[in-house]
Amino acid sequence: MTTMATTTTLAKADESVEYAARLEHVSKSFAGPGGQQLVLDDVSIDVAPGEFVTLLGASGCGKSTLLNLVAGLDGPTAGSITTDGRPALMFQEHALFPWLTAGKNIELALKLRGVPKPERRGKAEELLELVRLKGAYGKRVHELSGGMRQRVALARALGQESNLLLMDEPFAALDAITRDVLHDEITRIWTETGISVLFVTHNVREAVRLAQRVILLSSRPGRIAREWTVDIPQPRRIEDAPVAELAREITEELRGEIRRHGQH
Ligand SMILES: Nc1ncnc2c1ncn2[C@@H]1O[C@H](COP(=O)(O)OP(=O)(O)O)[C@@H](O)[C@H]1O
Ligand SMILES: [Mg+2]
Numbered sequence: 001m002t003t004m005a006t007t008t009t010l011a012k013a014d015e016s017v018e019y020a021a022r023l024e025h026v027s028k029s030f031a032g033p034g035g036q037q038l039v040l041d042d043v044s045i046d047v048a049p050g051e052f053v054t055l056l057g058a059s060g061c062g063k064s065t066l067l068n069l070v071a072g073l074d075g076p077t078a079g080s081i082t083t084d085g086r087p088a089l090m091f092q093e094h095a096l097f098p099w100l101t102a103g104k105n106i107e108l109a110l111k112l113r114g115v116p117k118p119e120r121r122g123k124a125e126e127l128l129e130l131v132r133l134k135g136a137y138g139k140r141v142h143e144l145s146g147g148m149r150q151r152v153a154l155a156r157a158l159g160q161e162s163n164l165l166l167m168d169e170p171f172a173a174l175d176a177i178t179r180d181v182l183h184d185e186i187t188r189i190w191t192e193t194g195i196s197v198l199f200v201t202h203n204v205r206e207a208v209r210l211a212q213r214v215i216l217l218s219s220r221p222g223r224i225a226r227e228w229t230v231d232i233p234q235p236r237r238i239e240d241a242p243v244a245e246l247a248r249e250i251t252e253e254l255r256g257e258i259r260r261h262g263q264h
Contacts, residue, residue: 017084020164020196021047021070026079027221028065039065041221042079049084049163052190052197054211056204056250058258062222063200067166070198084196088162092169094153096141102128102152103137109159127155130189147178151185158193167199171206180238183209187234204254205247209238216253219261226253 028040039062047053057063068074069081071089096105106124115123128136131151141149150170157165167186171179187210190197201207207214211230218225228250232242 017049019046019082020049020051020084021045021087021198022080022082023066023070024080024082026066026069026076026081028062028069028074029077038221040069040076041223043217043222043224044079045215045224047164047196047198050194050196051213052199052211053213053215054199054201054207055215055217056201056207056254057217057222058219058254059202061217061219063202063217064168066217066222067168067198067200070164071166084163086160086162087164087166087198088157088160089166090150090153090157090168090170092172094141094149096149096152096156098141100141101137102133102139102141102144102148102155105141105152106156106159109156113160123159124155127159128152130158130192131155131185145178146174147182150174150182154186154189158189158195162195164196164198167197169201170199172201172203179206183238184235186210187236191234204251205238205243208232208243208247208250209236214250216250216257218257225257 023043023045026040026043027038029036029038043066055063055066069076070083071087097108100108103124106127107120110120110123125137128134131154133148133151133155136144136148136152144152171182174182183206199210208230213227213229215227216225217223228246230246232240236243
């Protein structure tokens with residue numbers, strides 16, 4: 001058996017760092033009923049500073065596992081992961097505290113980052129404005145629509161002032177129109193802030209709509225099957241012909257992957 005270095009390093013935020021995240025030969029196994037189950041196999045990815053990368057794959061192929069490794073929530077079985085500072089993470093479920101207002105949810109993240117109390121309210125208001133939720137500071141979670149909740153979750157993630165935003169199917173539970181609006185918003189915020197984004201989705205059109213680069217993961221185990229550079233100017237629309245055309249090509253490839261591994 002070969003032994004490989006197993007490290008998860010949080011590099012200091014530094015101008016000279018040439019990547020926001022670097023995954024080198026990352027593998028991950030879980031103990032299952034039939035022994036070790038290999039979920040990710042030899043995955044190497046570099047995300048450049050300011051780059052928007054989508055990681056696309058069928059359900060169960062290991063996307064969330066990979067994102068959790070990059071977030072440092074779990075360690076790889078083999079290989080190494082380095083990030084430029086601590087990444088911010090946003091999930092499909094907003095994970096807001098229902099007993100706190102939108103504003104207080106954001107302030108909690110600011111508090112954890114060490115922002116002094118007198119500055120928190122102003123910063124929370126600024127973040128709400130950035131996600132176009134001006135005036136929602138005092139609203140409770142149950143008063144907000146699904147789309148508004150994800151905006152608050154996004155504001156909270158941005159409040160961490162990370163160089164890298166990890167997004168795990170953040171719009172998957174939203175209706176198509178709301179999702180469309182949030183695609184515009186995340187593109188705008190990415191452009192305005194220069195943050196690097198690693199965005200996980202099983203939705204091919206969404207992947208093409210958003211990314212500069214789409215990486216397709218195979219299933220069982222998750223390996224990099226192929227990647228595409230998306231040379232379509234932003235802002236794009238999900239129904240634009242070039243988006244649809246590339247999505248069709250990628251879908252063919254994804255179908256092939258699913259057929260090869262007997263998954264659906
Ligand atoms: N903590 C865990 N323990 C055991 N198996 C896990 C664990 N987390 C994920 N898995 C398994 O890893 C595989 C990939 O899961 P996941 O990363 O959630 O896929 P995706 O996000 O692409 O849908 C699944 O087979 C899942 O059951
Ligand atoms: Mg997942």
